[in-house]
Amino acid sequence: MLTVAMPKGRIFTEALVLLKQAGYEIPDDLEHSRKLMIDVPNEQLRFILAKPMDVVTYVEHGVADVGIAGKDVLLEEERDVYEMLDLRISPCYLAVAGLPNTRVHPIAPRVATKYPNIASTYFREQGEQVEIIKLNGSVELAPLIGLAERIVDIVSTGRTLKENGLVELERIVDVTSRFIVNPVSYRMQDRAIEQMVDRLTYAIEKAGECNEN
Ligand SMILES: Nc1ncnc2c1ncn2[C@@H]1O[C@H](COP(=O)(O)OP(=O)(O)OP(=O)(O)O)[C@@H](O)[C@H]1O
Numbered sequence: 430m431l432t433v434a435m436p437k438g439r440i441f442t443e444a445l446v447l448l449k450q451a452g453y454e455i456p457d458d459l460e461h462s463r464k465l466m467i468d469v470p471n472e473q474l475r476f477i478l479a480k481p482m483d484v485v486t487y488v489e490h491g492v493a494d495v496g497i498a499g500k501d502v503l504l505e506e507e508r509d510v511y512e513m514l515d516l517r518i519s520p521c522y523l524a525v526a527g528l529p530n531t532r533v534h535p536i537a538p539r540v541a542t543k544y545p546n547i548a549s550t551y552f553r554e555q556g557e558q559v560e561i562i563k564l565n566g567s568v569e570l571a572p573l574i575g576l577a578e579r580i581v582d583i584v585s586t587g588r589t590l591k592e593n594g595l596v597e598l599e600r601i602v603d604v605t606s607r608f609i610v611n612p613v614s615y616r617m618q619d620r621a622i623e624q625m626v627d628r629l630t631y632a633i634e635k636a637g638e639c640n641e642n
Pocket residue numbers: 437438439440480481482498499500501502519520521566583584585586604605606
């Protein structure tokens with residue numbers, strides 16, 4: 430049996446569509462109950478439902494063999510997992526944003542973000558020294574209230590930036606969800622995992638063809 434760590438929230442629905450396209454039987458419980466661990470004996474799968482940032486932790490520790498995680502999460506913390514597939518779902522990107530005509534503080538520029546590592550690497554590569562302020566959400570609030578001049582955050586439709594009067598300043602990196610695998614599971618359960626990779630690859634290609642038409 431393979432244990433699959435699924436991210437609750439935004440990615441979940443799109444991931445289920447992909448799994449269904451790959452021909453997996455998805456029980457109603459997975460979509461509609463509050464259960465966090467659901468077995469699908471016919472498929473030899475156990476699903477666990479975790480916060481998106483925690484999926485990688487479950488897979489890294491081997492309590493889940495495989496999982497689905499945003500590239501943003503994988504970039505933020507270096508983890509010992511294999512990234513096997515770009516599932517091409519939940520697309521968005523990480524960007525630097527601020528109020529229009531943002532004046533960066535000359536001595537102590539501050540950047541608020543949920544992604545302190547990605548942000549500090551980015552500004553270091555740009556040759557800019559900044560103070561990173563870690564937030565857990567509602568990051569767009571920071572420039573409005575004077576906590577930081579700039580933010581690094583996810584942009585998808587751009588609606589949150591727009592409705593808060595912020596503008597995108599620089600685009601950092603594109604993000605989609607990835608299929609990740611525990612390295613030991615990959616050795617011990619290679620056939621089952623390869624089969625899942627093949628089925629998902631087929632579903633990704635099928636979804637790609639549908640988008641083209
Ligand atoms: N507009 C978006 N905002 C945030 N994440 C997005 C967006 N579009 C796609 N994603 C992807 O979804 C993942 C986050 O999903 P979600 O927002 O459900 O989790 P979360 O932010 O951890 O949840 P919560 O808001 O409950 O803390 C990201 O890691 C990213 O890969």
